[in-house]
Amino acid sequence: MxxxxxxxxxxxxxxxxxxxxxxxxxxxxxPPAELICGKWENKDKTLRIQIYTVKGNFLAKIIWFSDTEGKPMSYWKDKRNPDPALRNRTILGMSILQGLRYDAEENSWEDGKVYDSKHGKTWNASAKIDQKGILKVRGYWHFKFIGKSMYFHRIN
The missing domain is CATH 1.20.5 (Single alpha-helices involved in coiled-coils or other helix-helix interfaces)
Known part of the structure; x- marks a missing residue:
């Protein structure tokens, strides 16, 4: 009992x-399209992002990351950016995901771009939330099978 x-x-x-x-x-x-909005932490617990919407486009910015060298997060700059004018911007607060649009038929977010500050590269992006509430963000080059996925769980 x-x-x-x-x-x-x-x-x-x-x-x-x-x-x-x-x-x-x-x-x-x-609305289903806005279920992606909120704060998310990656599987390794080294990165937190906030996803939000502006005029139907979904964007994300870095709100926290783990620093193994003990320096403040404001220390880290976008030094590998291909645009020299952007190499002095801080990683914290930087927009890393943009242009995602909700696809109701697939219940996913498509046609976006994700920026990888570690390598200074921008990739095509898509995202989907699975049955367990895990957010999968896929960065790829032209074809989804040529890429890498990151997994996030929602945080408060």
Whole structure:
């Protein structure tokens, strides 16, 4: 009897968390396109991004990253950027994802660009949230099978 109560309470808690994650700050259900909006942390817990929308385009910026050298995040610059005029901008707060558009038929975000500051490269990008709530961002070169994926979980 006690074990079945735990299962019921766990199921209720998980359901409530899923419902809350789909609500906006006013308690209204988010449109499916906006489910990507919010704060996300990568699988390795070394990067946090915030995804937001401006006029139907989804963008992301870096809000935190792990520094193994012990320097403040404001120290790190975009030194590998191919544009010399941008090499002095800080990594923290930098826009790294832009132009994603929601595809309702595929329930994914497509046709964007993702910037990799480690290598100074910009790639095509797509994103999808799986059944477990994991965000998969795929950076690729012309074809999705030629690329790399990063996985994120939602954070508060």
């Amino acid at each position: 006690l074990g079945s109560n735990k299962i019921i309470w766990t199921a209720c808690l998980v359901g409530a968390i899923l419902l809350i994650s789909k609500l906006n700050s006013y308690g209204q259900a988010r």
